[in-house]
Amino acid sequence: MYTLAELAMLRAVDHNAVLPGIDTKTGNQVPASSLTQLSQISQLKTSDYWYDPAANMVRVV
Numbered sequence: 001m002y003t004l005a006e007l008a009m010l011r012a013v014d015h016n017a018v019l020p021g022i023d024t025k026t027g028n029q030v031p032a033s034s035l036t037q038l039s040q041i042s043q044l045k046t047s048d049y050w051y052d053p054a055a056n057m058v059r060v061v
Contacts, residue, residue, distance in 0.1 A: 002010075010017060018024060041051040041058060049060045 007019065007022070010019065020026075038051050038058070041049070043051050043053065045059075047061075049058055051057075052059050
């Protein structure tokens with residue numbers, strides 16, 4: 001985490017720099033209604049990512 005002094009130095013070097021989380025919103029800005037439902041995610045363990053209903057987790061390989 002940056003201190004206020006470090007952020008001030010960054011601003012002094014480049015006034016137009018975009019500092020993520022300070023000049024922009026953080027987190028996923030997509031509405032929750034547009035996200036894929038768990039029931040639509042594959043449960044095949046050979047997929048790149050799959051839903052594990054026993055653990056209630058999406059696993060990513």
